[in-house]
Amino acid sequence: DVKVTQSSRYLVKRTGEKVFLECVQDMDHENMFWYRQDPGLGLRLIYFSYDVKMKEKGDIPEGYSVSREKKERFSLILESASTNQTSMYLCASSPPGTSGHNEQFFGPGTRLTVL
């Protein structure tokens, strides 16, 4: 079974703090993704990575950065957390599109609250 794990289920941080969200997958997938999910707005892509050290901006990258130093790990960084970044953060991974079967698998999510 594909497993995508996220470092925390719930996180509470203060405005201005630097926040790290970690995601690890165990299926040797090339692609990894970070989304945020908010009521009424659905899932929005923040960043994705298609290889180690490679990254591309999604639809809402402002205020976020990412790091992918190893294939299995993809980190989302909030440089200076703000209250409007309170949200559910979801990590996902998938094989490359060229595999012909790029099914996407999600982690359990991290509920981040910024006070």
Add this chain to the structure above:
Amino acid sequence: KQEVTQIPAALSVPEGENLVLNCSFTDSAIYNLQWFRQDPGKGLTSLLLIQSSQREQTSGRLNASLDKSSGRSTLYIAASQPGDSATYLCAVVEYNFNKFYFGSGTKLNVKP
């Protein structure tokens, strides 16, 4: 830009009913379409993946169909159960392979 729409936004049915959830997309140049289930406060669980060359996929009581030319997919749930209560999302992947476009979901409530 690809847009994915799911109708209805919410659905309430009595246990045992067969039901259909709808997903439509604006650009038919998709690589595949995936259906997910999400329980409250949890991540997404993959249900079915349909490649663009396929017309349907089945898993247990679930059957998903794909009509690329009309930009539509349906998820059919047979003999619904209270445990099927969740939000169901569809997502399409375009030929650049890397970006998934999600619908906003249909929230299903199956009443005992």
